[in-house]
Amino acid sequence: MNSTPQNPPAPLTYEQAGVNYDLIDPLKVAAQRAAAATAVHLAAHGFSEVKASRGESAYVVDVGPFYLASIVECLGSKTLVADDMHKLTGKSYYDTIAQDTIAMAINDLITVGATPLVVQAYWAAGGSDWFGDAQRSQALVAGWKRACDVCGVAWGGGETPALAGIVEGGRIDLAASCTGLINPKERLSVGDKLAPGDAIVLLASSGIHANGLSLARKLAERLPQGYLTPMSDGTTYGEALLAPTTLYSPVTEGLFKAGVMPHYCANITGHGWRKLLRHPSSLGYRIHTVPKVPPVLQFIQAQAHHDDREAYSTLNMGAGFAIFVDAKDAQRTVDVAKAQGIDAIIAGVVEAGAKQLVIEPLGVTFGDDALNLR
Amino acid sequence: MNSTPQNPPAPLTYEQAGVNYDLIDPLKVAAQRAAAATAVHLAAHGFSEVKASRGESAYVVDVGPFYLASIVECLGSKTLVADDMHKLTGKSYYDTIAQDTIAMAINDLITVGATPLVVQAYWAAGGSDWFGDAQRSQALVAGWKRACDVCGVAWGGGETPALAGIVEGGRIDLAASCTGLINPKERLSVGDKLAPGDAIVLLASSGIHANGLSLARKLAERLPQGYLTPMSDGTTYGEALLAPTTLYSPVTEGLFKAGVMPHYCANITGHGWRKLLRHPSSLGYRIHTVPKVPPVLQFIQAQAHHDDREAYSTLNMGAGFAIFVDAKDAQRTVDVAKAQGIDAIIAGVVEAGAKQLVIEPLGVTFGDDALNLR
Known part of the structure; x- marks a missing residue:
């Protein structure tokens, strides 16, 4: 059997994988307005x-x-x-x-x-x-x-x-x-404390977690060995996809016990790293260090022919949860996460100015229009 | 067109309608034990x-x-x-x-x-x-x-x-x-106040609500005119089934404002009137007055060839919600419900003794084994 899967003819977009947000979003907006009332x-x-x-x-x-x-x-x-x-x-x-x-x-x-x-x-x-x-x-x-x-x-x-x-x-x-x-x-951390100079700490993901699976499944159909295709680390594609999502509450509870109050948090799910733009304010997010990408996400990116921009706008790419803290608390936040067995890095900094996410090591920038959840 | 639907050859049971509680209940028990831990x-x-x-x-x-x-x-x-x-x-x-x-x-x-x-x-x-x-x-x-x-x-x-x-x-x-x-x-009304002598007040349902629909749908397949079969009150079977479920929180909130504290409540959903046996104690429930049965439920009972025992053990039969109150509060409970536009009757009384539900006007008794939810 050939362990190098055939490359697909063209990039596989999330929409091709079956989720059309254009159809869902008008309902979401109507529901949000009615709910607010x-x-x-x-x-x-x-x-x-x-x-x-x-x-x-x-x-x-x-x-x-x-x-x-x-x-x-x-x-x-x-x-x-x-x-x-x-x-x-x-x-x-x-x-x-x-x-x-x-x-x-x-x-x-x-x-x-x-x-x-x-x-x-x-x-x-x-x-x-x-x-x-x-x-x-x-x-x-x-x-x-x-x-x-x-x-x-x-x-x-x-x-x-x-x-x-x-x-x-x-x-x-x-x-x-x-x-x-x-x-x-x-x-309470709904964002009023978030300010320029805050550190962005990224907690490691265990793999794809539970977002991007439509894409991942579509990809399996294109692979000659499907879910049994071996990854670089020896596990199969299917087993790697099924690594359970990391539970982050032991970290946030640990931070409270350690006296660290996050200024804001973002769960990196659908829309991938664009979720770092969730906060409504006009603030910039400059990433200087990206976490290690789990083999299964490297594999999906390669097989789907996604550039970094596409991959980071869809998948968690190794960062399952973001914690925005006062710069003086950044290392302690990393330490608390590691004490709970969850890897973490100080990945970047919050800046004044136009709303954008700059991932410096990749040369990728997402602007204000990249995430429209409200 | 013939407005008298053909009678089915045999009674239609809930299990024939596609829900097999014997398969679900072992999982429920396992889940309840794990949850309790x-x-x-x-x-x-x-x-x-x-x-x-x-x-x-x-x-x-x-x-x-x-x-x-x-x-x-x-x-x-x-x-x-x-x-x-x-x-x-x-x-x-x-x-x-x-x-x-x-x-x-x-x-x-x-x-x-x-x-x-x-x-x-x-x-x-x-x-x-x-x-x-x-x-x-x-x-x-x-x-x-x-x-x-x-x-x-x-x-x-x-x-x-x-x-x-x-x-x-x-x-x-x-x-x-x-x-x-x-x-x-x-x-808090989780049953510790329930006692012999308490009154059972039944709040009217608007129709089938949202339980028994598998049966109702199966029945529609047997009717020559299906959902367009006319009911005794002129509406179609389908329209009657779709009468929205009554919302009872205005009544319970009204009771609080009126100073009435229910001793126990039961939402009459799946298992029909057997839900009146929900309380874990050994107590009897004697019903002396049954509410008017909505035409759509009369129709289902007749078409499914259910006797009263079967009908009352599956459908709400006109009683969507039961409130158990001190006897002195019974009439006030009825009045509060009616003020909210929801019909209500003092239907019976709680008794000491073996756990059973006696529906006197129908000559139907459900014993301790009729409901097994714990």
Whole structure:
């Protein structure tokens, strides 16, 4: 067998891989406007929203003694890789898939400074028979519990509907909701503290995490050996894709215990490094050091014929989570992350001036128009 | 055309309609055990779970000044009826479908005494193109907002993934998560106050709500006119099925303002009236008055050849929500509901003795083994 996969004839764009944001975005805008108009209801209970959290990764309400943060997040299409790999290897990957799902919710919730407290499971299967595969079901349960243990959250319960006719037969739609508290209230990080001179610390990713999977799956179809194509480090493409998403809440909790208050955080998910432009202010982000790119992401970039600009605008490229801190706290932030077993680097600095992200080592710049989430 | 549909040859069971709880329940038990073991994590934050909320409709954590309640709930298969009816009538029913989805979460959350504060939307479509139908998308947004307005909750945000390969093309998997507070803490109603002599107040349903739709859809296949079959009140079967689920939080909030503290609540969803047996204690529930059955549920019972036992163990049969209150508060509870435009009756009484539900007017009794949720 040939271990060098045939090169595809042309670059593979994210849109070719099946996700058309142009169709989704008008709905998102309409929903965001309608949602914003409902905030007034909180006053009847003596509460108020933290308006700056609109457009952030989690929604925050001021309930008096502390802030309440909540979120619901979808895993996406990573289960399709797990299902295909199960056919090829006979292994169930749903223990790590569970971690991916929880990571999607937890890693977003912590960006606002929240301690995650309760996770709810949303497991919508294509039919009751999905749950009849005891090995797979038990893997999902065991992985879900382990991820809760890592994050120190209580698994409150959840929903396990059988949705024949809506979810495809043999498939499962996984999501997680998460509720947390920002306590003490000084931990709130919705961006008002972010300022020129702040350091940008990037926490290592474990691989593709759970964003960019549509592209990664499309690519597998082009490879003669598909998911069994060997990577540079000896693992297969499929196994490498299924490395579970890193859970970052042990780092943010560790920072609080160490007395470090992040000024802002960004979870690097869809839109890749453009997520570093999430903060609404006019600020520049100059990256002087990029993290090591996991072999699976190097492989995807090469096989999809993506230049750095395209790759960094779609994939996490080794940076799963960004923490913006006072420059004096930068090294301590790195140390706290490493103490939790998560690699980290001081990657850059926040600057006054036009909103842009400059990745110096790559000669890549993303402007103000690169990310439109609000 | 013949408006009297042909009778089916045999009764249609819920299992024939495609939901096999025997396959799902072992997973649920395993998940519940694993989930219960994670409660210890709350202690690290100085909090603790309200253990009695395990097995209830919402999970409750004691965070000091108040209790925090959270939940995620799936709409189920009601969208399939909306999609079929859209083909037949050209109308979009997604405004009421949005209310159904929110009702699934809100009506569960309030059972523990919580004031719902924040709702998150989970709209997972079979592809980006689902969101390209502007009329349908706008109906979903408008209905979602209106339901939030009725319940006085803030719509925090949500997730609108395109899940081709997991969710079927042209379909959408709808769910809602909800977070609320039990404040003051005396409002907590997880069952410790329930006692013999308490009155059972039943709040009227608007129709099938969002449970029993698998059965209702199967039945439509047997009807010569399908969803366009006329009901006794002149509406079609499809239109009647799509009556939006009643939102009950205005009643529970009204009760609090009126100084009535429910001892326990049960949201009548899957398993129909067997949900009245939800409380774990050994108590009897004697029903002396049953509410009026909505025409669509009468129709389903007749067409599916269900006796009362089968019908009341599957469908809400006119009772969407049960409130157990001190006998002296029973009439006031009815009055508060009616002031919110929701019909209500004092339907029965809680008794000491063996756990059972006796529906006297129908001669139907459900024993301790009729509901196994824990």
